[in-house]
Amino acid sequence: MLRGTCLCGGTSFEVHGDPQGASVCHCSQCRKQSGHVWASAHVPEQALSITGPVRWFAASEAALRGFCPTCGSLLFWKANDEDTISFALGAIDGSTDMTLERHIFVADKGDYYDINDDLPKSEQS
Ligand SMILES: [Zn+2]
Numbered sequence: 001m002l003r004g005t006c007l008c009g010g011t012s013f014e015v016h017g018d019p020q021g022a023s024v025c026h027c028s029q030c031r032k033q034s035g036h037v038w039a040s041a042h043v044p045e046q047a048l049s050i051t052g053p054v055r056w057f058a059a060s061e062a063a064l065r066g067f068c069p070t071c072g073s074l075l076f077w078k079a080n081d082e083d084t085i086s087f088a089l090g091a092i093d094g095s096t097d098m099t100l101e102r103h104i105f106v107a108d109k110g111d112y113y114d115i116n117d118d119l120p121k122s123e124q125s
Pocket of ligand 1: 006007008009010068069070071072073097
């Protein structure tokens, strides 16, 4: 089981089951909300339990973005038409035992950095 916490500790979550799809998202929404890029993996919604407050922001009609209302840590991403939820790899306390698998939405990436690893890249999702 993985456990994650926001920066202030007011919101925490537990991940049960086997997270999939560890990726780095370069889309403009993740870049704006995180300040750079956002790394996440996903599990079935029922495999993630949240303790503490989460503010959900609909950046588009497709998904909700969940963050701590006190410190602003971006913790979750949830597509409206999927039964999975993504959680921030950077919020996990201790080892994740995961390795990034790919970069997504690289068409939207910033011009101030290069992607220098050999992971697969997709222009969009
Ligand atoms: Zn917080």
